[in-house]
Amino acid sequence: MPRRRVIIVGGVAAGPAAAAEARRTDPEAEIILIEKGSDISYSACEMPLFIAGHIGTDERLVRFDAASFSKRFSVEVRLHSEAIRIDPASRHIDVSHQQSSGTETLWYDALVLATGVRAHVPVALQAASHHVMTLRRLEDARLLRGRIEKDPTGHVVVVGAGYVGLDGVEAFSRAGWRVTLLAPRGRVLPSGLDAGMSDYLYRWLENQGIVIRSERATGLDVSPDGRIRAVRTDVGERIGCDLVLVATGTVPNDELARRAGIACHEAGGISVSDSMQTSVPAVFACGDVVAHTELISGAMHHIPLALNAFRSGRVAGRNAARGGKGRALRMGPVVHAAAVSVGGMEVAHTGWTLEAASAAGMDAVAADVRHRSASSNAPNSLLYVRLVATRKDRRIVGGQLIGQEGAAQRINVLTALIRSGATVEDVYAMDYVYTPRLAPAHDALFVASRQLQKALDVG
Amino acid sequence: MPRRRVIIVGGVAAGPAAAAEARRTDPEAEIILIEKGSDISYSACEMPLFIAGHIGTDERLVRFDAASFSKRFSVEVRLHSEAIRIDPASRHIDVSHQQSSGTETLWYDALVLATGVRAHVPVALQAASHHVMTLRRLEDARLLRGRIEKDPTGHVVVVGAGYVGLDGVEAFSRAGWRVTLLAPRGRVLPSGLDAGMSDYLYRWLENQGIVIRSERATGLDVSPDGRIRAVRTDVGERIGCDLVLVATGTVPNDELARRAGIACHEAGGISVSDSMQTSVPAVFACGDVVAHTELISGAMHHIPLALNAFRSGRVAGRNAARGGKGRALRMGPVVHAAAVSVGGMEVAHTGWTLEAASAAGMDAVAADVRHRSASSNAPNSLLYVRLVATRKDRRIVGGQLIGQEGAAQRINVLTALIRSGATVEDVYAMDYVYTPRLAPAHDALFVASRQLQKALDVG
Numbered sequence: 034m035p036r037r038r039v040i041i042v043g044g045v046a047a048g049p050a051a052a053a054e055a056r057r058t059d060p061e062a063e064i065i066l067i068e069k070g071s072d073i074s075y076s077a078c079e080m081p082l083f084i085a086g087h088i089g090t091d092e093r094l095v096r097f098d099a100a101s102f103s104k105r106f107s108v109e110v111r112l113h114s115e116a117i118r119i120d121p122a123s124r125h126i127d128v129s130h131q132q133s134s135g136t137e138t139l140w141y142d143a144l145v146l147a148t149g150v151r152a153h154v155p156v157a158l159q160a161a162s163h164h165v166m167t168l169r170r171l172e173d174a175r176l177l178r179g180r181i182e183k184d185p186t187g188h189v190v191v192v193g194a195g196y197v198g199l200d201g202v203e204a205f206s207r208a209g210w211r212v213t214l215l216a217p218r219g220r221v222l223p224s225g226l227d228a229g230m231s232d233y234l235y236r237w238l239e240n241q242g243i244v245i246r247s248e249r250a251t252g253l254d255v256s257p258d259g260r261i262r263a264v265r266t267d268v269g270e271r272i273g274c275d276l277v278l279v280a281t282g283t284v285p286n287d288e289l290a291r292r293a294g295i296a297c298h299e300a301g302g303i304s305v306s307d308s309m310q311t312s313v314p315a316v317f318a319c320g321d322v323v324a325h326t327e328l329i330s331g332a333m334h335h336i337p338l339a340l341n342a343f344r345s346g347r348v349a350g351r352n353a354a355r356g357g358k359g360r361a362l363r364m365g366p367v368v369h370a371a372a373v374s375v376g377g378m379e380v381a382h383t384g385w386t387l388e389a390a391s392a393a394g395m396d397a398v399a400a401d402v403r404h405r406s407a408s409s410n411a412p413n414s415l416l417y418v419r420l421v422a423t424r425k426d427r428r429i430v431g432g433q434l435i436g437q438e439g440a441a442q443r444i445n446v447l448t449a450l451i452r453s454g455a456t457v458e459d460v461y462a463m464d465y466v467y468t469p470r471l472a473p474a475h476d477a478l479f480v481a482s483r484q485l486q487k488a489l490d491v492g
Numbered sequence: 493m494p495r496r497r498v499i500i501v502g503g504v505a506a507g508p509a510a511a512a513e514a515r516r517t518d519p520e521a522e523i524i525l526i527e528k529g530s531d532i533s534y535s536a537c538e539m540p541l542f543i544a545g546h547i548g549t550d551e552r553l554v555r556f557d558a559a560s561f562s563k564r565f566s567v568e569v570r571l572h573s574e575a576i577r578i579d580p581a582s583r584h585i586d587v588s589h590q591q592s593s594g595t596e597t598l599w600y601d602a603l604v605l606a607t608g609v610r611a612h613v614p615v616a617l618q619a620a621s622h623h624v625m626t627l628r629r630l631e632d633a634r635l636l637r638g639r640i641e642k643d644p645t646g647h648v649v650v651v652g653a654g655y656v657g658l659d660g661v662e663a664f665s666r667a668g669w670r671v672t673l674l675a676p677r678g679r680v681l682p683s684g685l686d687a688g689m690s691d692y693l694y695r696w697l698e699n700q701g702i703v704i705r706s707e708r709a710t711g712l713d714v715s716p717d718g719r720i721r722a723v724r725t726d727v728g729e730r731i732g733c734d735l736v737l738v739a740t741g742t743v744p745n746d747e748l749a750r751r752a753g754i755a756c757h758e759a760g761g762i763s764v765s766d767s768m769q770t771s772v773p774a775v776f777a778c779g780d781v782v783a784h785t786e787l788i789s790g791a792m793h794h795i796p797l798a799l800n801a802f803r804s805g806r807v808a809g810r811n812a813a814r815g816g817k818g819r820a821l822r823m824g825p826v827v828h829a830a831a832v833s834v835g836g837m838e839v840a841h842t843g844w845t846l847e848a849a850s851a852a853g854m855d856a857v858a859a860d861v862r863h864r865s866a867s868s869n870a871p872n873s874l875l876y877v878r879l880v881a882t883r884k885d886r887r888i889v890g891g892q893l894i895g896q897e898g899a900a901q902r903i904n905v906l907t908a909l910i911r912s913g914a915t916v917e918d919v920y921a922m923d924y925v926y927t928p929r930l931a932p933a934h935d936a937l938f939v940a941s942r943q944l945q946k947a948l949d950v951g
Contacts, residue, residue, distance in 0.1 A: 078928055343933075374928065463911065
């Protein structure tokens with residue numbers, strides 16, 4: 034029997050997971066991993082620490098270099114190689130080699146697309162200046178770190194207050210740079226925090242010396258030699274600076290799939306089943322480029338998170354390699370839960386904000402408490418909590434936590450409860466541990482559940 | 493209509509919760525709280541910090557003193573008063589007053605028993621010496637702190653390595669005393685940790701300078717003037733010391749109920765329904781003196797924890813005060829989850845150990861991993877995890893975590909999963925957040941779930 038050939042496009046997170054699982058599934062298969070950049074298998078989330086110099090070398094971010102990954106999993110790794118065309122009918126793929134400028138056509142039995150997302154830069158902020166940057170790939174992080182090492186002090190304008198923007202704030206402020214954050218409408222992490230919680234974080238960051246402005250960037254002043262002079266804003270301001278980090282969102286790299294006639298979502302991203310099968314036979318997709326079923330709504334959502342990339346990569350790799358034999362893997366619904374550490378504050382959220390839930394037509398109610406992450410006798414333990422539930426069936430649909438400690442792990446408790454379809458009564462009934470300095474007699478989630486019970490009983 | 497009279501016996505944790513809820517339920521009722529000691533409403537779990545001097549005064553442990561509690565909830569608080577007899581037929585209770593040596597008979601409409609537990613001291617370790625102590629009540633903590641303040645250095649032998657024993661180790665080692673811990677069969681926290689996990693903690697504590705001996709205390713050498721000379725052990729050793737802390741378990745204070753013909757469990761503790769109703773009309777019980785339905789087994793277990801005391805107190809207070817009107821409260825099944833901080837280590841467990849599960853006839857399987865509580869680049873983040881599941885339906889029935897950080901909060905995640913009836917696949921599918929320094933790319937529970945899947949697939 035001839036060896037199956039599995040080709041995987043994309044080497045950051047989902048791709049290597051797919052390749053490793055494909056190898057475990059079929060010890061005989063020929064597995065080829067194609068990556069257009071120079072790195073595979075790295076921790077994008079650790080980049081802020083590297084940029085700020087808190088992680089010595091970028092090797093600490095890389096789980097496997099190409100050679101060791103190749104050896105460990107018997108996978109052929111091709112760097113600086115870009116998949117440019119898929120012919121699903123004949124099961125071939127064209128790959129262009131950056132270094133030789135040549136193009137090669139490869140046949141496959143199964144193809145896995147793990148092409149990820151890229152930074153989306155509005156036209157007004159596109160500039161041919163190496164002082165206007167994005168932060169998405171390890172190459173970006175290396176450039177930003179190089180810049181900080183060259184100029185130990187400087188002024189960066191971070192455009193956008195989502196996760197990547199806050200990562201930029203963290204990296205540059207830790208490195209000692211002056212930071213101005215442009216947060217339109219004054220909202221920090223607007224996809225994860227309702228207005229009130231956003232306000233706590235806004236004020237905290239201001240107290241840490243971050244300048245936050247509620248303006249939108251509308252353009253850049255770049256000198257003829259390519260140096261950035263200023264960011265222009267929608268109130269006519271010009272903010273002088275030495276560097277601009279554009280963090281205005283990402284878009285899925287789904288063009289390769291679209292050109293091949295593979296079904297994609299209108300909002301972007303490749304459509305897949307729960308076995309990571311695309312609309313085209315023998316083509317699978319995984320990682321940030323696909324959408325997942327969101328657990329609470331049952332709808333497809335684009336939730337690009339590292340763990341989803343890893344798990345969907347395993348599913349795609351297994352199902353691509355098994356060729357109809359053995360046990361299929363499937364990816365279940367996901368909850369959107371994420372955390373970030375910025376300015377000494379832990380910020381975490383799960384599920385739906387009240388704003389998003391209301392906009393989606395849920396009749397939802399929120400309760401807020403200000404409590405402690407540890408016993409009353411512990412320092413720095415202030416914790417802000419918001420719980421969101423549906424009014425009718427009292428089901429928890431979201432939560433937000435901000436505090437100097439205890440937010441990130443506690444959001445996992447709430448996610449576990451949400452996954453189980455918990456009502457506010459289940460949050461009250463939970464067996465939270467209590468031990469001084471680590472966990473208060475009445476956990477913040479417990480206290481919030483009582484507050485939410487009252488809000489629901491009144492309403 | 494005459495005012496209802498609700499009498500509550502016991503003022504540490506469940507009693508005040510019952511009194512406060514009774515007041516919320518019936519603004520008109522006469523509510524009397526009877527406490528034989530001199531304090532009510534204090535945090536017993538914070539006592540180690542107070543003993544070691546890390547909490548300045550015992551006022552920081554007391555949530556309400558008698559006067560402020562009385563004022564806030566319009567409750568008559570009687571200190572130094574002991575309930576000595578109940579006549580359920582005529583609904584009267586006899587109360588003896590320690591200070592006047594008098595006895596008084598009070599009628600009630602509803603009675604709530606929150607008499608708690610007391611330290612159980614084996615006969616061989618009972619001694620008329622103020623150098624042989626237990627740690628259960630605030631009075632005990634005051635005496636221990638006084639002793640440490642008098643003798644800044646000394647040698648304490650802690651008899652028993654359960655929660656109270658480890659609290660004693662923590663308090664005395666923080667205060668600078670030499671500590672010898674007697675842990676029979678070398679097992680530390682045997683009710684919560686399987687042998688392998690106990691071994692990690694044993695070695696860690698030894699490295700922190702705690703002497704641990706696998707012997708059982710068989711007697712005490714006390715000098716004629718009441719000073720302790722030594723603890724004798726079952727291998728014929730005599731361990732010279734300045735103080736002995738006996739932490740060999742607790743027994744429920746159920747004698748008052750038994751004498752009144754109220755049904756109790758054979759193993760001790762008052763039998764109650766999920767509305768905290770005893771076998772006798774108009775008599776309720778709550779807190780450490782009652783047993784609860786354990787969620788996994790469905791059997792009654794004695795799980796004396798602060799949060800169960802609070803919640804069962806609310807249930808008893810509501811149902812005692814409502815007199816058949818309004819909405820009843822009920823107490824649902826509980827999971828046994830607890831945590832302790834000792835020697836700079838967080839130790840936490842939930843549900844059943846493999847040993848206990850096997851002894852109870854469950855066909856269970858465990859998996860162990862050594863992972864990290866935060867990203868690989870964070871210091872002190874080593875975390876030992878054990879997951880326990882049933883072989884047949886792959887349901888998670890327990891977990892154990894030991895690490896310098898991240899154990900206590902993470903056990904809550906596992907408890908939430910256990911409460912929902914999660915299988916090992918649900919632990920794998922959880923949406924754990926990932927953020928450097930706070931949570932690793934692959935959470936320790938996620939990694940443990942993969943290990944357990946393998947163990948179950950093999951078995």
